[in-house]
Amino acid sequence: MPRYITVTSLLNKTKKRDHWFLDDYTINPYSGCAFNCLYCYIRGSKYGINLAEKLSVKENALAILRRQLAARARKQQQGVVVLSSVTDAYLPLEEKEMLTRGILELLLEYRFPVHIITKSPLVLRDLDLLQRINENALLPPDMAEYRHKAFITFSFSTIDPVTCKQFEPGAPDPAERLLAMKACATAGMMTGVSLMPLLPFITDVPEQLARMYAAFHEHGARYVFPASITLWGDTAADSKQLILQAIQQYYPQLLDSYQRLFANSAGVPAAYHAALQEAAAREAARYGLPARIPFE
């Protein structure tokens, strides 16, 4: 059972817009995440090993958000709202709670553009609202080249169902995500993929990249953001320990390589990063899938 909590703020203003996510604001309707990805960057002592156990619903979210959006709209400070940055806006409990749907209704009313980043096909329930936001939102002046005002990004680290269960144990099957992306594209929405984190020697190898880019293209993606993994922390709840445990359990032949790769840094070495970006760029060029959201 989730906890119900009250918050004093829901709309977070970001310091700087990220070139992938275009965020001016972020909103997280929930705290914690039932999808429980081992690599999740919110991991650490705050949430414990099972992120789903600390799941909380922000029960006063809509009242707070209305005040915050109204104040920003009065000053004509509409900007892209990312849903979500430290949870998934379409967790299974959203089906009953309808908090994300309520948030979208407010974004539509106050004319804020939105960028959904999700692993869940439940986003299709709200396509009606997303289409209306896409038509009616006001983009910030420095985004005037963009034709769309609602963006729907599906998050993948793999399209293989077995690898998914190993590293994203609570998340929807990748095949369902692909079909949901196709449905968004068919509905005329700007949709694509956050391909992160790619798992060294498992999902970032050339044949896997080729399979994934082909599938994304086939299912209507217009862009793909590829990135490798960052691992940190020494406690049992930290991503580095959880990923190394999973490697030991499912890919013991790769354990030494992982330990070497992350011996001196949380990220992969610069040369590894450059080779991966080059390999991803080759696949991206094959299908015309830029690593940024296109203007139209």
Ligand code: SF4
């Ligand atoms: S879906 Fe996102 S927020 Fe949820 S556990 Fe996975 S990476 Fe973390």
